[in-house]
Amino acid sequence: MGSYHITVLKGDGIGPDVVTEAMGVLECVGKKYGHDFVFNEKLAGGCAYDAYGEPLPEETLEACKNSDAILLGAVGGPKWDHLPANLRPEAGALLKLRSSLGLYANLRPAIIHKALSDASPIKPEIIGDSLDILVVRELTGGIYFGERGYREGKHGEEAYDVEAYSEFEIKRIAVQAFEAAMKRNKHVTSIDKANVLESSKLWRRTVTEVAKDYPEVELDHMYVDNAAMQLVRNPKHFDVIVTSNIFGDIISDEASQITGSIGMLPSASLADGAFGMYEPIHGSAPDIAGKDMANPIATILSAAMLLKFSFGLVAESQAIEDAVTKVLDAGYRTPDIYSEGTKKIGTKEMGKRICDAI
Amino acid sequence: MGSYHITVLKGDGIGPDVVTEAMGVLECVGKKYGHDFVFNEKLAGGCAYDAYGEPLPEETLEACKNSDAILLGAVGGPKWDHLPANLRPEAGALLKLRSSLGLYANLRPAIIHKALSDASPIKPEIIGDSLDILVVRELTGGIYFGERGYREGKHGEEAYDVEAYSEFEIKRIAVQAFEAAMKRNKHVTSIDKANVLESSKLWRRTVTEVAKDYPEVELDHMYVDNAAMQLVRNPKHFDVIVTSNIFGDIISDEASQITGSIGMLPSASLADGAFGMYEPIHGSAPDIAGKDMANPIATILSAAMLLKFSFGLVAESQAIEDAVTKVLDAGYRTPDIYSEGTKKIGTKEMGKRICDAI
Numbered sequence: 074m075g076s077y078h079i080t081v082l083k084g085d086g087i088g089p090d091v092v093t094e095a096m097g098v099l100e101c102v103g104k105k106y107g108h109d110f111v112f113n114e115k116l117a118g119g120c121a122y123d124a125y126g127e128p129l130p131e132e133t134l135e136a137c138k139n140s141d142a143i144l145l146g147a148v149g150g151p152k153w154d155h156l157p158a159n160l161r162p163e164a165g166a167l168l169k170l171r172s173s174l175g176l177y178a179n180l181r182p183a184i185i186h187k188a189l190s191d192a193s194p195i196k197p198e199i200i201g202d203s204l205d206i207l208v209v210r211e212l213t214g215g216i217y218f219g220e221r222g223y224r225e226g227k228h229g230e231e232a233y234d235v236e237a238y239s240e241f242e243i244k245r246i247a248v249q250a251f252e253a254a255m256k257r258n259k260h261v262t263s264i265d266k267a268n269v270l271e272s273s274k275l276w277r278r279t280v281t282e283v284a285k286d287y288p289e290v291e292l293d294h295m296y297v298d299n300a301a302m303q304l305v306r307n308p309k310h311f312d313v314i315v316t317s318n319i320f321g322d323i324i325s326d327e328a329s330q331i332t333g334s335i336g337m338l339p340s341a342s343l344a345d346g347a348f349g350m351y352e353p354i355h356g357s358a359p360d361i362a363g364k365d366m367a368n369p370i371a372t373i374l375s376a377a378m379l380l381k382f383s384f385g386l387v388a389e390s391q392a393i394e395d396a397v398t399k400v401l402d403a404g405y406r407t408p409d410i411y412s413e414g415t416k417k418i419g420t421k422e423m424g425k426r427i428c429d430a431i
Numbered sequence: 432m433g434s435y436h437i438t439v440l441k442g443d444g445i446g447p448d449v450v451t452e453a454m455g456v457l458e459c460v461g462k463k464y465g466h467d468f469v470f471n472e473k474l475a476g477g478c479a480y481d482a483y484g485e486p487l488p489e490e491t492l493e494a495c496k497n498s499d500a501i502l503l504g505a506v507g508g509p510k511w512d513h514l515p516a517n518l519r520p521e522a523g524a525l526l527k528l529r530s531s532l533g534l535y536a537n538l539r540p541a542i543i544h545k546a547l548s549d550a551s552p553i554k555p556e557i558i559g560d561s562l563d564i565l566v567v568r569e570l571t572g573g574i575y576f577g578e579r580g581y582r583e584g585k586h587g588e589e590a591y592d593v594e595a596y597s598e599f600e601i602k603r604i605a606v607q608a609f610e611a612a613m614k615r616n617k618h619v620t621s622i623d624k625a626n627v628l629e630s631s632k633l634w635r636r637t638v639t640e641v642a643k644d645y646p647e648v649e650l651d652h653m654y655v656d657n658a659a660m661q662l663v664r665n666p667k668h669f670d671v672i673v674t675s676n677i678f679g680d681i682i683s684d685e686a687s688q689i690t691g692s693i694g695m696l697p698s699a700s701l702a703d704g705a706f707g708m709y710e711p712i713h714g715s716a717p718d719i720a721g722k723d724m725a726n727p728i729a730t731i732l733s734a735a736m737l738l739k740f741s742f743g744l745v746a747e748s749q750a751i752e753d754a755v756t757k758v759l760d761a762g763y764r765t766p767d768i769y770s771e772g773t774k775k776i777g778t779k780e781m782g783k784r785i786c787d788a789i
């Protein structure tokens with residue numbers, strides 16, 4: 074019987090609602106497959122600021138470092154928007170977790186479940202009844218972590234931010250994308266702005282180099298402006314997308330929205346080795362926090378990614394995904410994905426039904 | 432009788448096809464309203480590189496500076512992609528024209544004509560039968576024109592690009608957006624990444640300052656990742672969008688694609704005063720160049736913007752727009768916007784029909 078240590082950061086808003094259900098699902102999996110998941114709950118985000126005056130207490134970071142994986146709910150909310158950036162949940166907790174833990178590879182599947190294909194804002198003749206894109210976003214470099222500040226410019230004082238990438242950083246994220254593509258449809262689209270940016274030129278050259286080690290994978294390059302168009306016009310073009318931190322922020326959110334159900338989408342942020350942080354892509358939605366209304370599926374599917382990527386428990390991960398499909402196929406829906414003719418249920422019942430289906 | 436000097440840069444690929452029709456339409460307008468439009472044709476882009484070894488010859492730039500406005504077709508194509516950036520049509524001609532002529536305000540309407548509302552990839556219940564967004568993109572600053580190069584970083588040599596904005600630059604583009612909003616639905620959405628970037632923080636503060644001079648205009652701020660989502664999910668939220676050069680590149684292309692007919696969309700790039708450069712947003716499409724297949728409407732509508740913004744000829748501008756609507760309502764379509772039950776015609780016939788409708 075394996076014993077696995079998970080640091081749990083429920084976070085703010087609906088974070089606790091959805092993480093509680095994901096923990097429940099992990100326990101069901103543990104029981105069925107004979108694993109012991111040891112949860113260590115810590116504070117991060119606005120709740121940590123409220124308790125300790127800092128969004129990422131040292132104790133929380135230490136616990137993360139000493140565990141096998143992190144399960145995160147959501148952090149932030151208008152309550153903390155007045156704070157200086159380094160004390161806000163986003164920059165103060167999320168960005169700091171990413172950089173301190175070396176979580177350089179952000180994997181964001183944009184998947185349309187057959188049962189929810191109606192939800193897409195894109196016409197059915199374009200989207201069909203399913204879609205499966207994986208966005209691989211660089212997460213610890215680029216303009217998110219370059220110097221910034223004020224300086225004298227040609228129109229007086231100016232605020233600046235530096236975008237920068239080394240070959241090392243580009244190579245390791247490209248490898249993640251090609252490795253993922255090998256297990257999928259063997260097609261990588263690299264997104265950059267190489268007609269303008271020096272960092273994008275290096276990006277394009279380096280990705281092209283890495284591609285030589287994956288002769289079976291087809292690689293194409295797309296400018297970010299064109300990619301923003303093609304995602305709307307022809308989303309089926311894409312299998313795996315690999316791109317920088319800032320372009321990935323924009324493109325992955327656009328891809329998510331094309332599925333029409335962001336309450337369903339998980340993410341993994343991986344370091345070298347098996348360590349990773351797993352979280353739903355949706356926000357903390359404070360208006361519905363604690364009301365048994367939030368959709369826990371994104372977090373439950375994040376737990377499934379955790380099992381697969383950090384623990385290598387592939388069958389267990391698949392069992393969760395299958396259970397989610399089963400419950401959706403049976404017509405159960407939280408309010409965000411409800412449509413006529415389906416059965417509206419709350420956060421807890423959704424969690425329980427997914428457990429039962431495992 | 433007014434006399435107006437227009438530098439005409441037909442450019443590459445379908446550029447000559449579409450600009451020729453727009454010139455024809457301007458001549459029709461001139462005849463009807465008693466204006467003398469004097470055209471001075473010059474080379475810019477790949478064609479200029481082929482003739483002179485440089486994409487923007489001094490003679491072309493001088494002609495631009497000595498005219499009242501510029502009408503541009505499209506530049507670039509795979510033929511010149513192997514060249515170093517400064518010799519390529521995009522950076523060597525387009526970006527240089529923008530910066531040399533101080534064209535800091537890029538206005539890009541994303542409009543769905545009722546006759547073409549079927550073309551949108553977005554579902555009708557979201558898009559309705561029309562859409563009218565104006566993207567105001569900063570065009571001579573930001574990461575497009577900051578320093579770039581190589582330097583030592585923490586992972587060895589890295590390529591870098593600097594994003595920078597001064598209050599002066601932000602203020603003048605914000606003023607353009609608010610002025611435009613006053614003539615429209617009085618709603619400005621400013622797009623930034625102020626939760627991460629210093630330049631975005633200054634952007635947000637400065638736009639908020641400018642808004643105080645326009646108490647009738649509603650201002651909201653959106654992070655660029657969220658904006659990329661909302662454009663797909665709820666495009667009707669937007670009236671005027673104002674954003675930086677790089678975010679504007681991405682967001683304006685996404686907005687264009689949502690209309691489903693980028694062959695229809697014009698743009699204006701304005702300097703202080705009345706000077707401006709006008710061009711369709713589509714590319715040079717070399718595969719259909721010279722085949723009487725390109726849609727000239729985007730360029731014809733660019734000429735309409737030229738009349739309004741650079742010459743103050745509002746009625747004449749409106750006459751072109753009305754003529755386009757009339758021809759579309761009569762069912763005429765170039766191949767790119769053709770659908771069953773409409774009449775397929777070529778580039779030249781489209782130009783002629785629009786002339787006749789004026």
Ligand SMILES: CC(C)[C@H](C(=O)O)[C@@H](O)C(=O)O
Nearest residue numbers: 163164167168322626627656
């Ligand atoms: C909250 C914000 C700093 C963050 C980002 O930009 O990376 C978020 O948008 C995300 O994508 O996780």
Ligand SMILES: CC(C)[C@H](C(=O)O)[C@@H](O)C(=O)O
Nearest residue numbers: 268269298521522525526680
């Ligand atoms: C060709 C390229 C340099 C240009 C840009 O990025 O500005 C184009 O995409 C545009 O939007 O006009």
